[in-house]
Amino acid sequence: MTAKSQVKVGFEVSFIEPQAHYVEMEMNISGLTKDYVDVKMPVWAPGSYLIREFEKSVEDFTATANGKPAKFEKVRKNAWRVYANKAKNVKIKYRVYAFEVSVRTSFIDDRHAFLSSTGIFMYPDGMLNLPSTVKVIPYKGWTQVSTGLEPVAGQAFTYKAADFDILFDSPIEVGNQDIFDFEASGVKHTVAMFGGGNYDKERLKVDMAKLVEQGTAIYGENPNKHYTFIVHNFQRGGGGLEHLNSTVLGASRNAYNTPEGYLGFMNLVAHEYYHLWNVKRMRPIALGPFDYDNENYTTNLWVSEGFTSYYENKLVLRAGFIDQQGFASALATAVANVANTPGAKVQSAAESSYDAWIKGYRPNENSNNTGVSYYSKGEVVGLLMDIEISNATNGKKSLDDVMKAMYLQGKKLNRGYTDAEFKAMVEKISGKSFTDFWAKYVTGTHPLEYDKYFGYAGIKIKNENEGKQIPYIGVASKKTEGKIYISAVSRNSSAWVDGLNVNDEVVSVNGIPVEAALERMPVISGSKVGDVITVKVKRDGEERDFKVTLKANPNIKLIAEIDPNATAAQVAVRKGWMGV
Structure with a gap:
């Protein structure tokens, strides 16, 4: 041959x-x-x-x-x-x-x-x-x-x-496509914009460069000679996919001139650019060399994707697009989102990673009850781990040091890392055992101890729903051709216990016709926990009445506030963690 x-x-x-x-x-x-x-x-x-x-x-x-x-x-x-x-x-x-x-x-x-x-x-x-x-x-x-x-x-x-x-x-x-360039961290970056939009090229050149430089600062080097952003601007767009020296971004063409829209785009740029190191080079051992014929299983997507979701917050903070309060608030919301996901009590971060191939990209009406996204759970695990490392070292070390060390180790060994190697590096950098942490948050489904961790950094966390008895039926609904249908039922909610189903057409509640979202109906929001309501639905063409006993809303709503009276030790932890 x-x-x-x-x-x-x-x-x-x-x-x-x-x-x-x-x-x-x-x-x-x-x-x-x-x-x-x-x-x-x-x-x-x-x-x-x-x-x-x-x-x-x-x-x-x-x-x-x-x-x-x-x-x-x-x-x-x-x-x-x-x-x-x-x-x-x-x-x-x-x-x-x-x-x-x-x-x-x-x-x-x-x-x-x-x-x-x-x-x-x-x-x-x-x-x-x-x-x-x-x-x-x-x-x-x-x-x-x-x-x-x-x-x-x-x-x-x-x-x-x-x-x-x-x-x-x-x-x-x-x-x-509309093409423009900027230089950052010694690397030429090309941006190719398709679909038009109200973006300001000069502003983007400056601000995207800031994110590049903040990412490069963590790892100490930028491994590319050139980098290309391919941006598709749609009426409503989103999402991104990382590549070795390029990325593809989906954006909304007319959202660049709103504060929320612009920050959203900066977050997306930060996320995909951070992948340049995390996953494209510092990767789980199963992700390369790739088998293009079959699934490539790993339990570490909570690091590859979840930590990248976490670090997009750190990059936009350090680049000056949000302040410390905005950073804390965004992460408090991320914690609440995971805590309010019933499936987070069922599926661990490691399991979510492994099952990405059969669950992550194939959600159904029950997914929220049976699993949790490795993006969202990984983001929160990254947050807790980062603060834990900073607290253990009095602000001298952070997750940044772990990520850089793992990147350099992978470069030296020319291979990906195992879960045990990642844990060992966390313990080496922090100087303490993370066995209990892993059992709780990586391989287990322990409730998030957010009060403790935010407290280390002098951040007060308040659950606005605490002590309130808010009536809650526990369904999501959608309007199709003028009719209201149940699209999801939350585990252990009133609807779950008393038999309401996804795809039920909701006709009335206590005889009052339903014309919009159920949870907002005065007959529900004005009721008390323990009240029994009658929900008439049409299922498979037949009308049925269900007696539903309203439970209290179990969801949390977290408000983060930087404590002006934080101790010197807490301030040191916060500074080491945030890096600003």
Whole structure:
């Protein structure tokens, strides 16, 4: 067999019918003198833990060997076997349909093409280490290509990847996007804006640079030569997906000029940029080298994603977009959100991480009762751990020191970390055992001791609902075609105990027609805990009356206040924790 080092792979990407959401792919493999070659498409995208079956969008697969038609067959859901008969040149053509708007899936129309590489490019089986080139031929009238891939000198819109992991980690935007650059931490950053919007480029250059510099300050180095932000501006947009030297962000095009909208965008930028270190380089051992055919299980997404959610708060604080009070308030809300999730009493942070593949991206009407997001639980675990470390070291150390040490350790060992190694580093930096902490908050479902931890840092926490007897039925509802339907029922609530179901059409409460959200009805909000109400529903076309005994609202509403009379020790802990 020909040595793999002599094998070359090149792609040509073009568009004939972008208005119908298609990209035309040509894959050229040279130097591989085998009887056959299997080419595969990944079934998932790193950073988004769900088998998405990208191969379902492939059409018109054809192959030639030395210029002559070659026999091929599908040998697996995501693999095609091409019988090359030892031909030195194999050309494969196929089309991909792309019409799903998200940061992790490809989308093409008459205005632009967003190519999420795992759902576009195939690779020769067993040869993920091969380099490749990608030539993009923009559709007529399109003039720009934005990607983190390295350009090939002297060749327009042609790029190279050292291996397929890098190619699969490099999304590509093609069209007429608005492009601007800024320099930060010695790195050129390019921002490619699609979809218009009321953003101020000069303001974004300054403020995005602040976040870059705050992230770099934690780790002491910025590992990129260049970095690309691909931003899709929609009427209502959100979400992001991290890549090695780029990210894709979803934003609302007309929200940049409101304080809430702008801060939301800064939080998103901070989150995805922080991933540059956490997960893209400092990663759980299961997340690389990737198996693109199957699930890649880890119990550590509470660190990879949850801590990143936590650190977006620290970056926007240190960059000056919020003050200490705003920081404390945001985290108090995060704590309350987890505490108010019934599933947080059922599923641990480690379990949530492992089950991302079957639960995290497939929520149903009962998800809130059976699980908790590794994003939200991880954010709170990061908060508690950070304060615990600062308290144990009198403000001299923080979670920042753990993250930097783990990043440098991974760089030295050239591999990911285990859960035990992460715990060991926390204990090394803090000088104390975290076995009890792990049992409570990582592998267990212990109630959050937020009073204790915020207290270490001189922050008073008040539950505004404490001592109040607020009547609560425990349902979420939605309006469809003028009718009100129950969309969720909270575990152990009045509705749960007394038999109301998701998909029940709510007709009336105590004879009063229901026209909007149930919880806001005066007949409920004006009642007392213990009162019995009659809820008439239509279930499967039949009307039924349910007697529902109202319980007290179990949810907490936390207000954080920085204590002006905090001790010197508390102030030291707070300063070490916040880093400002």
